[in-house]
Amino acid sequence: MSLPLYNYNDSDKADPEVTEYRGLPTHYTLPSGAQIPSVALGVWQAQKGEVGAAVKTALDAGYRHIDGAWAYRNEKEVGDALKESGVKREDVWLTSKLWNTFHAPEDVEPALDESLKKFRPLAVPKNGTPANYDKDLTENPYPTWQKLEEMVEKGKVKNIGISNFNIRRIQNLTANPLKVQPAVNQVEINFWFPQVELLEFSKKTGLLLEAYSPLGSTQRVKDSLNVPEVTQMTPAQVLISWHVQRGTITLPKSVTPSRVIENIHLKKLPDATFDKIEAAARAHKPERGLNPSKAWGLDWDIFE
Ligand SMILES: NC(=O)c1ccc[n+]([C@@H]2O[C@H](COP(=O)([O-])OP(=O)(O)OC[C@H]3O[C@@H](n4cnc5c(N)ncnc54)[C@H](OP(=O)(O)O)[C@@H]3O)[C@@H](O)[C@H]2O)c1
Numbered sequence: 001m002s003l004p005l006y007n008y009n010d011s012d013k014a015d016p017e018v019t020e021y022r023g024l025p026t027h028y029t030l031p032s033g034a035q036i037p038s039v040a041l042g043v044w045q046a047q048k049g050e051v052g053a054a055v056k057t058a059l060d061a062g063y064r065h066i067d068g069a070w071a072y073r074n075e076k077e078v079g080d081a082l083k084e085s086g087v088k089r090e091d092v093w094l095t096s097k098l099w100n101t102f103h104a105p106e107d108v109e110p111a112l113d114e115s116l117k118k119f120r121p122l123a124v125p126k127n128g129t130p131a132n133y134d135k136d137l138t139e140n141p142y143p144t145w146q147k148l149e150e151m152v153e154k155g156k157v158k159n160i161g162i163s164n165f166n167i168r169r170i171q172n173l174t175a176n177p178l179k180v181q182p183a184v185n186q187v188e189i190n191f192w193f194p195q196v197e198l199l200e201f202s203k204k205t206g207l208l209l210e211a212y213s214p215l216g217s218t219q220r221v222k223d224s225l226n227v228p229e230v231t232q233m234t235p236a237q238v239l240i241s242w243h244v245q246r247g248t249i250t251l252p253k254s255v256t257p258s259r260v261i262e263n264i265h266l267k268k269l270p271d272a273t274f275d276k277i278e279a280a281a282r283a284h285k286p287e288r289g290l291n292p293s294k295a296w297g298l299d300w301d302i303f304e
Contacts, residue, residue, distance in 0.1 A: 023268025024244045030183045038244045040065035042253030044072050052081035054255040059085045061261045067251040069097035075118040101132035108147035142176045149179045159183040186210035193288050194281040210249040217289050229276045241266040242277050
């Protein structure tokens with residue numbers, strides 16, 4: 001993969017010379033040696049008919065990382081937009097996710113094939129009944145992971161990561177003789193739920209975190225942008241810069257062209273500003289914004 005182009009100056013155009021956003025890294029290096037862009041366009045809840053345009057705006061603005069998933073039901077439009085953009089496929093880091101109801105080893109490859117093809121129209125995925133959510137595989141996902149390792153060996157995917165893993169689950173997985181270490185762990189991280197313990201653990205163990213819902217998601221984005229410590233640049237740029245400055249990848253979602261562009265114009269925050277936001281984020285009780293366990297009818301917490 002060649003290095004993506006990035007916005008760096010305050011223009012709306014990608015600048016081929018850029019390797020950092022005014023003091024913040026545009027990429028992190030994974031244990032595999034791959035370079036993963038530090039900011040992605042998130043496309044969860046980006047509707048059909050709008051997600052393609054958002055992807056094109058993002059690619060034009062210099063994003064080279066799209067955070068998708070089978071369950072977002074828009075992979076086909078994302079795939080089409082990628083093709084139509086003229087940006088080379090190998091220059092874009094595309095993330096998909098194996099949905100919870102496909103963790104049985106025999107379900108892994110068909111689910112991956114479906115994502116790979118589409119990025120083609122989906123039979124609308126069922127979220128599954130509680131019985132499809134395998135508690136044992138959620139707790140100890142080694143059998144699923146072995147199948148994913150096979151997908152890497154076959155060349156169907158380049159890197160494999162985990163999502164919504166707490167420290168115990170990471171330890172459960174990595175206690176096994178893994179052939180491929182998890183590249184990243186994608187979890188909710190935002191001002192309201194700064195994941196201080198997980199961030200410290202991840203820095204120690206070298207497992208890169210990806211911050212999803214970095215602006216607090218649709219429900220809390222307004223509250224996030226009104227945090228008093230967030231005063232420089234636009235509030236969204238301050239928060240997204242704060243995430244990268246904490247050493248995580250960050251996945252802001254927007255389908256509003258001006259915001260898509262705004263969200264990749266980052267800058268290292270002065271230490272005092274960074275410390276103030278960090279202290280304020282740690283000063284309240286951590287509040288996770290997203291936990292679908294009840295909505296999925298589970299009598300156990302899928303994140304605990
Ligand atoms: N692995 C997982 O379980 C998981 C779970 C949740 C999310 N994710 C990933 O993380 C991504 C981001 O999370 P999210 O969508 O929950 O939340 P988010 O990015 O924190 O917030 C998205 C909301 O913020 C608004 N917004 C974006 N930029 C803005 C700006 N500059 N100024 C004002 N408002 C702005 C968006 O509105 P408009 O779009 O209308 O502009 C949307 O309402 C998802 O899209 C997905 O890729 C992963």
